[in-house]
Amino acid sequence: MNLVFFLIVLIAFVFSGWHQILWVPVEGMTSPIEALSVAMVESSSGAVELAIGLVGVMTLFLGLMKIAEEGGLLKVISRLIRPLMVRLFPDVPADHPAMGAMILNMSANALGLGNAATPFGIRAMQELDKLNPKKGTATDSMALFLAINTSNITLLPTGVIALRAAAGSVDPAGILPTTLFATMGSTAVAIIAAKLYCRFTRSKNDENAPEEIGNDVETDNGQTGSAGENEEAQAGYPLWVSVLAMGVLASFIPLTVVYGKTISPWIIPSLMIGFLLFGVIRHVSVYEVFVEGAKEGFQVAIKIIPYLVAILVAVGMFRASGAMDTMVSFLGAWTGKVGLPAEALPMALLRPLSGSGAYGILASVINDPAIGPDSYVGYLVSTLQGSTETTFYVLAVYFGAVQVKKLRHTLAAALTADVAGVVFAVIACMYLLG
Numbered sequence: 001m002n003l004v005f006f007l008i009v010l011i012a013f014v015f016s017g018w019h020q021i022l023w024v025p026v027e028g029m030t031s032p033i034e035a036l037s038v039a040m041v042e043s044s045s046g047a048v049e050l051a052i053g054l055v056g057v058m059t060l061f062l063g064l065m066k067i068a069e070e071g072g073l074l075k076v077i078s079r080l081i082r083p084l085m086v087r088l089f090p091d092v093p094a095d096h097p098a099m100g101a102m103i104l105n106m107s108a109n110a111l112g113l114g115n116a117a118t119p120f121g122i123r124a125m126q127e128l129d130k131l132n133p134k135k136g137t138a139t140d141s142m143a144l145f146l147a148i149n150t151s152n153i154t155l156l157p158t159g160v161i162a163l164r165a166a167a168g169s170v171d172p173a174g175i176l177p178t179t180l181f182a183t184m185g186s187t188a189v190a191i192i193a194a195k196l197y198c199r200f201t202r203s204k205n206d207e208n209a210p211e212e213i214g215n216d217v218e219t220d221n222g223q224t225g226s227a228g229e230n231e232e233a234q235a236g237y238p239l240w241v242s243v244l245a246m247g248v249l250a251s252f253i254p255l256t257v258v259y260g261k262t263i264s265p266w267i268i269p270s271l272m273i274g275f276l277l278f279g280v281i282r283h284v285s286v287y288e289v290f291v292e293g294a295k296e297g298f299q300v301a302i303k304i305i306p307y308l309v310a311i312l313v314a315v316g317m318f319r320a321s322g323a324m325d326t327m328v329s330f331l332g333a334w335t336g337k338v339g340l341p342a343e344a345l346p347m348a349l350l351r352p353l354s355g356s357g358a359y360g361i362l363a364s365v366i367n368d369p370a371i372g373p374d375s376y377v378g379y380l381v382s383t384l385q386g387s388t389e390t391t392f393y394v395l396a397v398y399f400g401a402v403q404v405k406k407l408r409h410t411l412a413a414a415l416t417a418d419v420a421g422v423v424f425a426v427i428a429c430m431y432l433l434g
Helices: 002-022 032-071 073-080 082-088 097-110 114-130 140-149 158-166 172-201 204-215 228-234 239-281 286-303 305-320 323-338 345-350 355-366 376-387 391-401 410-433
Strands: none
Touching: 002 032, 002 305, 002 323, 032 073, 032 097, 032 114, 032 239, 032 286, 032 305, 073 239, 082 097, 097 114, 097 140, 114 140, 114 391, 140 172, 140 391, 140 410, 158 172, 158 355, 158 376, 172 376, 172 410, 239 286, 305 323, 305 391, 323 345, 345 355, 345 376, 355 376, 376 410, 391 410
């Protein structure tokens, strides 16, 4: 991450400096180096505003998360999909809060609820860090979780659907099949890449860490015992129960395709009433527990500000310097031959760097009368926006929340998944739209 951060800033400075040397002053126009300075200040202010804006939603969902944890919902969910999760995360005890938090994060991402996914993801990282024998360094589980998170399967990209509808699309939800195909492919690649790359960054201590954790796990009452003593707690439900649950979940896919626009406004209110109702049924003091969990929201938001400032300033400089435009003009002639036109290339390049920047590109492309939301390019940029995450933002926020500075293979796995997401998005749109 140190090298990536430095190179982005260095390239931006060199580009702006070169343009400044060649620049001919024109009255009323800002010089390249002045534009770079303005971008730095605006990006740093925007990072702080973004973090402050996260305080409210983090407070809300971390409070609800605490209710779910106290009521035992996380343990139920963890046991339900334990056959899959224990294979993906063998060094995380099946009934550990980290497992439930990761599941809720992935579920929120699948429904296109980025605001809800972030608090769940931060909570998952905090719980994973409790299992970390080497503080400040990413574990294999952290790397895999974030690689999956940056490419999580999206069933309902609500924000993109709404933007397409506002742009006059005749079929705003038409990107659901292309988005699902792209995210399934990128998620599979993310898992494979994280599992493969970890072999090149793992030390002897890392190899022994899962065994140490597995032999000494923490029980629900706060006591520590052997893995054998917790065998019953870690046991999953019978296979048929898990299969049935997966089948019920899969049945929601056609519903989201047909009724996605109608369902999406109900999701967040339903989550809140669902968590509260579950807490009441399980005799949890919902108000007190909610407040206890919500206290973490402000602390976490303040903690991630330095990480957000670093990443967003670097990205802002990269765009303002003209380096992004130069890269697009150079690569566009080549990528257009394989189904990625120059009009869509900025989205592919900027999506891992800046969520707001990519969202702005999406809006400008689908509102362009010469392109429109229902053209091939319109479908492609919509699929890219709905099927991938802002990689550098995710890494900055989640690792910043637990003060992890050594990312190991996380960035490489996440970027590999990003490239795969673009490839699968192109394949899906070319197949469906020709």
